[in-house]
Amino acid sequence: MYIHQVAAYLPAEIITNEHFTRLNGLSHEWITERTGIQTRRKAAPGENTNTMALEATRRVLAAAPAFPAAEVDLIVGATYTPHDTIYTLAHAVQRELNVGEIPVVSISSACSSLLNAIEIVEGYFAMGKARRALVVVSEHNTAYNNEQDTMAGHLWGDGAAALLLTPERLSENDLDVRTVLTGGVANVGKADVAVTLKPVEKGIVMPFGKDVFINACQYMARVTQQVLERNNLSVEDVTYLIPHQANLRITKNVLQQLGLPEDRAVSNIQDLGNTGCAGAAIALADTWALLKPGNQIVITVFGGGYSYGAMLLAR
């Protein structure tokens, strides 16, 4: 399986830490020290999970002349911040592309959904039921976030990304997806209460951030080791590590556990905050132009719920 192209969409408005200082007294220094976050993007009125998914889709298809929109035969969307749970982001993308009678579904495994979506695509390729797949990850965190919440209100940002996948190589720049691994671990720790988004009751809350932190660090490091072992590689072989963009301290902890220098990680949390399941895909889009033959990339994610995943990519 190959990733042929990836593209991101970010809304224009930039929210600085000073916004939260004014709202609830959290200082720029306090936020930066604990999370690494300096700014995050906020969707404009009228923008939502579906519109951002459409923008990312337009961009990825515009960058991929070898992958015509008319040939898309599978769409998997992912979000935990849905605009519509019936006319989902995957359905909105299908309508835009005007390709009918192909499997279309949206999923959530919280912040780890990018890898669940790619593993679902891997299954359709294995069955021979699809050959040109579009994965779209999109989060409208600010629609469900209480900015006043001093525990987590300052963490979240909006954004989307889209990826084109094929079972066979289309171009020499395609990334070979060597291994995808996903796992739920809802049975550990405070998975049932640590991060929740109950649309009828309230928005995103994270009352047990420490439990999330500990498990995110542990599982992202471990599943990275697992995908490397399956490919007889060691951490030194990793050109870029792209972790879920939840907190710069989590990224540093994972690097430390793996024995990797800080410059090996790709990070957008400083600028974008936690963009949920879109974060790692946006980071891959930003890294795309830097990739060279022989490079090996690991994407590793962890989400509330809890769920984790990792994927080894090779150019």
Add this chain to the structure above:
Amino acid sequence: MYIHQVAAYLPAEIITNEHFTRLNGLSHEWITERTGIQTRRKAAPGENTNTMALEATRRVLAAAPAFPAAEVDLIVGATYTPHDTIYTLAHAVQRELNVGEIPVVSISSACSSLLNAIEIVEGYFAMGKARRALVVVSEHNTAYNNEQDTMAGHLWGDGAAALLLTPERLSENDLDVRTVLTGGVANVGKADVAVTLKPVEKGIVMPFGKDVFINACQYMARVTQQVLERNNLSVEDVTYLIPHQANLRITKNVLQQLGLPEDRAVSNIQDLGNTGCAGAAIALADTWALLKPGNQIVITVFGGGYSYGAMLLAR
């Protein structure tokens, strides 16, 4: 692929049509004539999509000694009426079963999600990444429904079902899943506005019921024919047709298009209303004890968004 067992959970409270007569003046006769619905179930306070999923899971596992909970290695949940989009119903089930580090994901393709979930399982089986899968469909429509809505407030009911799937036969009563087909058709008609559930803005609405009706009839009949043709069968070979339980008039229209007598269809809409993606699975659970060797069953679904699917099962 085989369905080894299926079980349903329904909340206790029964809501009659007279409830809506008192609320908004719709008579029992008016509702029955247009929809076939006489009663529907309503989740109790404290019940939700996750708790109903747990109840259905307990029941299906209790009925399946050959499929121990500890062997579950894939959980796919489905709902468009989520209790929690982060700690999803699939994660809640994982925590209850206490099986760790297996793929866990929840999906939505609206009312057609049962078949999307089963097709995703089929993919994991094809990859050899799972051998004991649990699919759980659960809808808490009343949490998102405006009862006062005279267009669709009287349609919805709550309920859940769980299915156990394996790549090989475990018992002679297992149903052989001969073919699964799913398709999104968000590009036709008023798919973008006909049925929506936008958690931030409002609950379930169906302002273009006629467009849904027309497309549901058309696609459920067509995809039924498609799965039969792929297996060199004709409609006469179908012992039971289990359509999505949206409206008794839709079921009758589909039967008429196919040239099947009315007693060939399994129907719970009279008692349960539209239980979303759980409806056809609940109907399969109710039919389970009647099935005999040589029986052939077609489940055919259609959902807002739009999406459709069909599955041929054989005992």
